[in-house]
Amino acid sequence: MAKRKTTRMALTGNEAMAFAMKQINPDVVAAYPITPATQIVELFSKYVADGEVDTEFVPVESEHSAMSACVGASAAGARVMTGTASQGLALMHEILYIASALRLPITMCVVNRTLSAPINIHCDHSDTMGSRDAGWIQIYTENVQEAYASTIVGVKTAEKANLPVMVTTDGFVLSHSMESLDVFDDQDVREFLGQRKPLYNVLDVDNPITVGPLDLQDYFFEHKRGQIEAIFEAKKHIYDAHREFAEFFGIELPVFMEPYRLDDAEYAIVVLGSSAGTGKEVIDNLRDEKGMKVGLLRLRIFRPFPYEELQQVLGKVKYLAVMDRADSLNTMGGPVATEIARALYHLSERPIIHSFVYGLGGRDVPPENFYEVIEKMQWIAAGNTPDRMVTYVGVRE
Amino acid sequence: MPAPKERKWDELKGWKELAEISPGAIVPGVPTSPEYLTGDWRVERPVWDEDKCTHCLLCWVFCPEDAIMLNISEDGKVVKMIGIDYDYCKGCGICVRACPPKIHALEMAPEEV
Known part of the structure; x- marks a missing residue:
């Protein structure tokens, strides 16, 4: 109120x-x-x-x-x-x-x-x-x-x-x-x-x-x-x-981040900005209809980088997909993925991280992008190793 | 002009003190440029021959660093060159060019290390 x-x-x-x-x-x-x-x-x-x-x-x-x-x-x-x-x-x-x-x-x-x-x-x-x-x-x-x-x-x-x-x-x-x-x-x-x-x-x-x-x-x-x-x-x-x-x-804003259904999540997606709204919808569907333990973290403040807060909420996740709407052109994917990997690296318990780059140049970001990201993480969870550290989502091959 | 101070590394301020007294890397107080001894940029120095000098002060007019030192008489009518301020002279050689060739009271010499 x-x-x-x-x-x-x-x-x-x-x-x-x-x-x-x-x-x-x-x-x-x-x-x-x-x-x-x-x-x-x-x-x-x-x-x-x-x-x-x-x-x-x-x-x-x-x-x-x-x-x-x-x-x-x-x-x-x-x-x-x-x-x-x-x-x-x-x-x-x-x-x-x-x-x-x-x-x-x-x-x-x-x-x-x-x-x-x-x-x-x-x-x-x-x-x-x-x-x-x-x-x-x-x-x-x-x-x-x-x-x-x-x-x-x-x-x-x-x-x-x-x-x-x-x-x-x-x-x-x-x-x-x-x-x-x-x-x-x-x-x-x-x-x-x-x-x-x-x-x-x-x-x-x-x-x-x-x-x-x-x-x-x-x-x-x-x-x-x-x-x-x-x-x-x-x-x-x-x-x-x-x-x-x-x-x-009397109105509370999320500060550095907004965790969404992340408490017991085995799979999690990190995303910035408006795409988080679509992502939350996908998380709801996967949790409520398929019973998957998935969650999302919307990073709101990227600078200064909230590494301590991220360690607390992401340390227990098993498979972490970091979605960047930008590519660093460094062959490793987006900047958020790189920095989250750095933030979690020295934890004894930490997720397997994969970088996803999506939505470049205003490419529409439909729920399918998020399903694809989760499917890729399941594929990794099944023991597969991606050729590259980054996967591009929503681009024609 | 305040006496130039020599800077010693371990007497320089640390970042914590600077963060208090000069946030945003501002420098409190003016002027601060006299503390910066630009003379150590010099690779050649102008050497002044007092006996040849006619005190025409052309070198003083052209010196971009105000490094030509003058003595002004009490009544202000007699102005004479008394030397070169090597704390600030960058050794550009403009004074040597400005000095009339027939007088030749200034000459460049290699800086000794």
Whole structure:
């Protein structure tokens, strides 16, 4: 039961994220449009034009400039947000590292879309997976309700951890699909977030500082080590932000992950984003109609990687299928599979893991994909060894 | 200009202290560039011959590092070159080119290791 007033609305993922941004009322938004994220900043610019927010909106000439403007504004103490996708995120790449290393809590709505070539505007996770080592916290959402709430809690998380946060939705699957969702009141969102308390402020003329100076062999490693420690500490801030969200609004979000019928599971699937909804349906069918001990784990926060939590919930599983909507082109499959294998490797009791890559370039993800994954794991359980560490699901041979 | 300090490895700060005093690798306080002794980049050094120098100060005008040291008289009317600040001189040789050929008060010499 929600502690605060909620209103039922019907919104697409992009509309919901733009609406959350309106309620957050950031000081600065600098953005450049890109499919399928265009509507987020387009709708937000309408809120600016209509005087519904106090935001300084900077329509820049590229995503590289968008993130650069966000870095400058955030270093000046502003609450800063932006949105992008795919090639736009790729063009931001070098500034992503600067935002995190300068400890700037920028919150960015990212609509997952594949990367060229061939050119394609539809969903997979190769864009944000390509940013996985940029020092950003990454939150992947399953539905529009969660995308809305995660945008709000994302700002809280960023400003507690003093690290930037990406909140993602699956392109078109969520960004352009209308769902009914409960939204909070503007003033409740603003009260929940309060004022940002920056680590430093480049405009504080009484305490002058230098931001982003040359840092060579004698000090770079120490500064980088400090940033790395911030990612270790981010875990606590993520839990705190989500607990405060639950206490304030009376609505609980899964934090790092959402285990689904996993308690006694012998077979389990790990998956991110909207595909988890389809996967849960398959798990229900296999459990309720065939009596199979199968479960699913939806990984919600990929950065920082919740290895301890994963060890607890996946250690007892016998056969683990990790489904990545991105391929690392490393002949071992997707990045989530590789990292989960690393997380579980030194446990005395651990599952046999196989990587599955699915849904690239917006390929539809029907329940059959999940049945195929479970069948492959049964085949492995029967004593067979796959030729490769990865299987591609839903592609024509 | 503050006296240049020599840096010793074990006197440098560790990451834990830096995380407190310079989060995001900021540097508190300005200016901090005088602490960075760029003179150790030099592979050749300009050598000044005081006896030949006419104190035209062309070298001072062109030096990109402000490494030509001057003495200014109390009334501000007499300005004379007094040497080269090797803590910051990167050895670019611009002063040697700027020095009028007929005077030739500056010359490049190999840096001794």
